[in-house]
Amino acid sequence: MNINLTLFGQTISFAIFVWFTMKFVWPPITAAMQARQKKIAEGLDAAGRAQRDLQLAQEKAAQTLRETKEQAAEILDKASKTANAIVEESKQQARSEGERLLVAAKAEIEVEVNRAKDQLRAQVAALAVAGAEKILESSVDAKAHNDLVAKLASQL
Amino acid sequence: MANTPAEYIQHHLQNLVFGSHPVNGWSFAQNHEQVKEMGFWAIHVDTLGWSVFMGLIFLFLFSRVAKHANAGVPSGLQNLVEMVIEFVEGVVKDTFHGRNPVVAPLALTIFVWVFLMNSLKWIPVDYIPGLAHLMGVPYFKIVPTADPNGTFGLSLGVFILILFYSVKVKGLGGFTKELAFTPFNHWSLVPFNLFLEILGLLTKPLSLALRLFGNMYAGEVVFILIALLPFFVQPVLNVPWAIFHILVIPLQAFIFMVLTVVYLSAAHEDHH
Structure with missing residues (x-):
């Protein structure tokens, strides 16, 4: 327990250590810590902003989706209506076309029939005339008559 | 080495002295x-x-971190160093309200250095002196803070800073006036005030040094006494005492640092 020169030796080394700490230890470390603090604060800030942005984007996306769905439904509705109308119209057209064709066919058939009738009539008349001519001009022969009549009959 | 218990204790409490x-x-x-x-x-x-x-260990570790300090993700030693610095910075910010670039590094130096010097107490009391004895060195006491020269050396430095900043902040006249006219602001009581204030001023380094020295010295003596007991009793007492020092060693370093900051804060406060 005796005080001696050690006292001053200790004080001097203390002073040197404090000086060194003040010069080379404290400033760089605290500066780095502050820089990191700032970086972390900025990072947190950015993260918060990004989250907000994300939320907004999600809301927007949801809304767009909703709108799109509505539009799609509308378009589908319209399309089916149009399709129905087209089908209905086609049916109508087909029916009227059919009827028209039918009527035309009937008319044509009638015309044909009439024409055939006229032809037949003309031919029957000609045949009758020809038959009569043959009967009057040639000798009567039962057998020949029979043939003639049969001929006539097959031509009717 | 020593033969009787008294000689053994005396031997362990004697520093290695080089002198004229x-x-x-x-x-x-x-x-x-x-x-x-x-x-x-x-x-x-x-x-x-x-x-x-110990001071060089402190400077080596901390300056190594300082050299590579960056704002990226800290690792290992940098974490530890930053934790200590943050702790010291917090204490200084809470206690010291002036603006002074010396105080925080000073507090850091005191805290870590005193802690490292105190922590030498954990080395068993016979190891280093025994080794020294083998090499022909008569005495060897390793804990610097269990030597009044060590602790007074520190507190002397602090005392010089207290005086320096008192004069710097308040001026020589202001400081003298503060010593002469507090606590009793009357001319007739100037001698009494001076006596009180100078006594108070001198008490600061004295209490700083003696508190640390007393704690470390007493702890050292108990370790030495335990070392005198039979070897099978020693661990029973030595281990709890060493564990107790996990509390004492940082606490004393912390107290020395906080009181230093408080004293310097008072030196910066101008009441007039």
């Missing part, structure tokens, strides 16, 4: 008589050596 002996000149003291004869002109080689060694 009236007969032998500059030499290592071989016994107590020589130490006494050397008087003031002597150096405790072990105290100085170990304290400087």
Whole structure:
């Protein structure tokens, strides 16, 4: 327990250590810590902003989706209506076309029939005339008559 | 080494002294008589050596981190160092309200250095002196803070800073006025005030140094006493005492630092 020169030796080394700490230890470390603090604060800030942005984007996306769905439904509705109308119209057209064709066919058939009738009539008349001519001009022969009549009959 | 318990204790509490002996000149003291004869002109080689060694460890670790300090993700040692610095910074910010670039590094130096010097107490009391004895060194006491020279050396530094900043902030006149006119602001009580204030001023380094020294010295003595017991009793007492020092060692370092900051804060406060 005796005080001696050690006292001053200790004080001097203390002073040197404090000086060194003040010069080379404290400033760089605290500066780095502050820089990191700032970086972390900025990072947190950015993260918060990004989250907000994300939320907004999600809301927007949801809304767009909703709108799109509505539009799609509308378009589908319209399309089916149009399709129905087209089908209905086609049916109508087909029916009227059919009827028209039918009527035309009937008319044509009638015309044909009439024409055939006229032809037949003309031919029957000609045949009758020809038959009569043959009967009057040639000798009567039962057998020949029979043939003639049969001929006539097959031509009717 | 020593034979009787008293000699053993005395031996363990004696520093290795290098000084100017009236007969032998500059030499290592071989016994107590020589130490006494050397008087003031002597150096405790072990105290100085170990304290400087511990200080260099502190500076080495911290300056290494300082050199590579960056704002990226800290790792290992940098984490530890930053934790300590953050802690010290917090204490200084809470206690010291002036603006002074010296105070925080000063507090850091005191805290870590005193902590490292105190922590030498965890080394078993016979290891280093025994080793020194084998190499022919008569005495070796490794804990610098268990030597009043060590602790007074620190508090002397703090005391000089207190005086320096008192004068710098308040001016020589202001400081003298503060000493002369507080606590009683009347001319007739100036001598009484001066006596009180100077006593108070001197008490600051005294209490700083003696508190640390007393704690460390007493702890050291108990360790030495435990070492005198039979070997099978020693662990039973030594282990709890060492564990208790996990509390004492940082606490004393912390107290020394906080009181230093408080004293310097008071030195910066201008009441007039």
